[in-house]
Amino acid sequence: MSHGGVRPWASDPAASRGRRHAAAPSSARDAFQRDRDRIIHSIAFRRLRHKTQVFVAPDGDHFRVRLTHSLEVAQIARTIARALGLNEDLTEALALAHDIGHPPFGHAGEDALKAAMTLAGGFDHNAQTLRTLTRIDSPYPDHPGLNLSWEVLEGLAKHNGPVADAPWALAEVDADWPLELGTQPSLEAQVAALADDIAYDNHDIDDGLRAGLLDLDALLAVPFVAEGWRGVTARWPAAKRAQQLGALIRDGIGRMVGDLLAESERRIAAAGVASVAEVRAAAGPLIGFSPEVAEAERGLKRFLYAELYRHPQQQAVADQARAIVAGLAGAYLADPERLPAWWLADLPQAEPARTRHIGDFIAGMTDRFAIARYREIVGPVEMPEGI
Template structure:
């Protein structure tokens, strides 16, 4: 039985929501009924539950491109999620959307990522292909609806329908949902054939903005390419010229490399946010939505880059793919961590008796589809650090199990 939070305060004065924003007072509620709320909105409660979850804490030692021990200043999934949340809130505020919902979705969007970034995901997907594959978006939904075990009355976090909808389909309608999303949708329908709310779309595009810019920053920090090479791209070059035009640099003459890179990337982020807000304004004006249902029923997202910005953003993606994601140093790390993931899966799927007690009880017979799914969930929840240690425990006879 779904129930709305009993306390759903209105937004503060001066922050009236747009007619097409999600409204806390009309939330479709939670799958499991709970006692009365507090001064927070339902989406504020969702955000806080996500922040206090085990899966969120683990993001501290899950990496994007570089393994955790390669440097203290490279991004992790945690720092990335915080950056996405900041950008999502900025966009939501400018467009008069529900900031709490946008922030909750931004903070939760990477909860399903396995260790070792995309390398770990590719390895898990290869093993899980006979059982429906592995998708980090579906795993994020699974984390907040099943795997978290923090409450007496239910598994998961019992988030609102709007937050779950945004997690499931923030990238657009799901015509062919993954097995877990399809299974959950049968229990708690999420209207998978429609677009998600504008808040979910804001979180999704905030992810794109943060992702490219922090990879630029990390690539520069790792000296995989230079700022001069990156500035050959139209978007980066524009921001770079704007940064150089400042007349108040502390250093005499040309500013220090690190300071100039930070100022350039800050300006790239600002240019992208301004573009999104302007393009969203044009699309919303053309659509003339009267409610969030009109946003969901639209034939295209309302929160998006303009065609010009989309092309410039794609140029950045292509540059990063060639100069960073396929750099020989990154390739070496990718192959090593894929091998770690493959060994973990093979050993544990073939020998689920080696799993910790609570996982072993759920795994069933060695080599079975059930064992594959349980082992996949176990590995997906690992941090980089824990995965490397578990690999040592399982493969090195000199390391205690």
């Protein structure tokens, strides 16, 4: 389905709106390639290897973590971008960076941190991604943050669509450099968002089955999965079960990608867009699934929430994770002297900046670092026996 070239509605690095802080151009890489590389080389990206995807601090070497999930999203996103004639490097940069703002323990950790920071405006992992990349992760002497291009920041801010009510962290970034939050995101950002759904819909099935928390017979009550399983077992009836399951996951990704490509081509043609500006001014997203696959995907998500994410074993771990994050927040807010010297040195005196600075420290923690700090400053803790 490749069109053999970039389309007029693709983002053009030569037409980038630039960076917040002036930077000399590179002779070897365009703007979006440099953005991708800065993300890959960042400390925040490296920390994703010890942050929860589905399972907290998994013992098994074959389970996904935020880092491997981000790499898988980037692969799927880049494939889609190439087929649609979009900018692959911008798409990849957005996919790689999309989860950088997640605190330890995934959504359980986010719930606890949001509650602890209520008086300081709460916490939102998408907004924290922008805050991390523009302010916190500052490895260079000539500017704060990674100094990424406007298109990357805009895409990360709006990859799930226009933002009507920006959380405080995103509002601060937007006030410093307006990201046109009310318009549609670029097609590259839309692709990265859907590639995220495709990756975790299918890979969470894989991990859930591997962990023994999902039952194949129950899973086959989901029409999308049942259809895929019929195809796999018809083609390879004598294959080992593990290989059949591998084919099920692969084919599920392929079916979603194929549908998304066909539907997105249809929407782009129907909208008649001829530029990136027209994409941003469109009435709605132009990248998406057909109504039939969108409904099937929602059904799959409902199953995963009911049977995997809210599994009693997962809930027990999530409860302990929330307690760890809440305990850390309480301890640091009560006595900021517990912060490491290098973080304490920049502690603001006034609120809400003071609480937000402590929140930044906790949000940047990996699962294992959070557990170790809790034991050090709060008390003993044992995660429920799990994966």
